[in-house]
Amino acid sequence: MKYQSCFSIILLLTLLAACSRETTAPPEAIEQSAKPEVSVQEEPQRISIHVPAQWSDLTGWLEDDLRPAWQAFQQSCHALKKQPLWQEICAAALVEPADNGNLRNFFENNFTPYQIISSDGGKEGLVTGYYEPLLHGSRQPSERYRFPLYAAPDELLVIDFGALYPELKDLRLRGRLDGRKVVPYYSRAEIMDNPAILNGYELLWVDDEVELFFLQIQGSGRIQLDTGEIVKIGFADQNGYPYNSIGRVLVQQGELSLDKASMQGIKQWGQQNPDKLPALLQQNARYVFFRELPSDLTGPIGALGVPLTAGRSIAIDPRSIPQGAPVFLATTWPNSSKPLNRLMVAQDTGGAIKGGIRADFFWGYGPEAANQAGKMKQQGKMWVLMPLGYTAPQLAQQ
Template identity: 30%
Template sequence: MDMPTALTSVEYCDLPGWEDGDPGPVLDGLRRCACYTSAVKPYRTGAFGLAVEDFRSIFDDAQSAGALSGLAARRFFEDRFEVFRIDAPGHVTGYYEPEIEVSPHRTDRFRYPFYRRPDDLVDLDATNRPRDMDAAFPFGRRMGDLIVEYPDRRQIDEGFLDNRGLEIAWAESRVDVFFIHVQGSARLKFPDGSVKRITYAAKTGHPYTSIGKELLALGVFRPGEATMTAIRDWFDRHPDRIEDILWRNRSCIFFREALVYDPSAGPIAAAKTPLTAMHSLAVDRRLHTFATPFFISAPELTHLTGAPFRRLMLAQDTGSAIVGPARGDIFVGSGEKAGELAGSVNHQAVFYMLAPKVAAGRYR
């Protein structure tokens, strides 16, 4: 099998801090993935070749094992998985679930909408993608018998979706809406005290453009300075530049909505299971299969846990900016504090993939 990048077999004793970690939350997440794949459908197999069937006996064991922590949880993984270091430069960022005040109707204060998925947006694959459309586009617009590129962020901001009843709620700040597009989910707080959660449903299909990199190229920031907080502060000082900068990212996100029944639970992510703060990871879905455990070692990332970040995580999400075999986005949690922490995560890391023993022979 041709691998997207080289892998090196290592032992658990080679994982920095493994013996001090508690992978119990990852086992809980694995159990939820097991429920989804058995009740609904398997996850798509990534280019590394791990299929849900490779996890089937582990899913069964996770269901019967119940809640485990500490040593017992570590032994669960040691008995069923082999470890492979991904031999590519690793990089982690952080994301979170924002909480913002919204209105169910447009007002003078609340003017910027979150949209549901339009009915003319279609998923694209090799069977229906027009020959002249970039193969990287996962979505397009159906117009009669034709499929064309969907209007981009600027066209939508300028009214393309007006009067179609797609607005879930209205926010006070265009910048807030943009960053929730980047995060992929949010908790919306309505004037009557109710809370609704929105999560990613689809996107226009245009490639993601990092506005941090755009501002870096413009000389606004030096390398390492373009955190979410710094970008927000810059927009506060330069409101006349907001549209120009945001429209450079042509990708626009659509959402689905749900009530918040359990405030302690994370949002439902691309793997269709709730995220767990500090234990859920967004990965490149083209390469990796959801439910794959990864051990992440980022020695210089210390502000999340008060110590070098070294822990087992579970692939449960993806994102437009998450590209490459050793690229991950750490789910930090919900709310303002989580946002402050997530916005400062931009660190080198070493990625270790845990492959079920039944499949490990493919990677040696």
């Protein structure tokens, strides 16, 4: 009866189209989904195989400067240090000297590398990029600044089944009350067509609708106000709808060729087709809400709850790689065959980041970061570094 009841609830709310379990964006679309809500305590079913490897198997391991990754891993330890598997290593990581040779010895003496193998036996997967954008805005609306960023509304319900059904602890549903009924929250189209829905929840106003859309995809960013102040903002919540790639829509409609369906290509299309833009944006029903962040943060906050490090943090699928773990990535620079082999740290997630071997490379802040992130669509291999004594999980039955 328990599972029958659980299934009935899930079926009902799925039909409401308000399920917050993320869907996969197509690989041809560069734009990524905003960061979903994931707890570091969750242990979701695995969708990859962890195969023990030798350090010599890691392409470029001996050539990498580990110091930037070390700083990123220390950030991870602020979230991991109370977990039994990580307690000892994190205690040492907070005091270990950051000499590059000593760091290599530290990892080799305290971790085992496991190559990530997908459920179909593949050893390579897709590596894309994301960044922290800069927008121009104001704390007051005007003719120039007319596109609002919203805080999460009070009426947005987040229904967590974990308390009643532990096997569903990574499933959350979003909606709102309509009388005594729980119904889907408003879609992007409904919000755009009737902004009064969110009156009073405006945080800031910006001057570019396309940049605002991509800000929602990136999940965090900075707003330079008309006063000169720069405000940092981060992901607060989302309306519960599946992510849909507008890049794929443009390709299907014949508006863009596949090789032009990048972030830059979509922005250019929007500038050339302002009358068609609102209808295109509404094809992605998901809508993201924001919050202001402290100005002294060193980077945007990822799903792990710690600041991201440019060039060393990645978003991953937590069903494949544990949040917070070091990951050695062997790939190439965007639109290039030049090797890009680095120790990274899994500190974020994304609605389009799904699969056993899948990573979203955080490039940081600024025009060059935006350029690299927008064109990155590479193949890569991944090894997760886990503490000694770690037992690789069994592959989940699909």
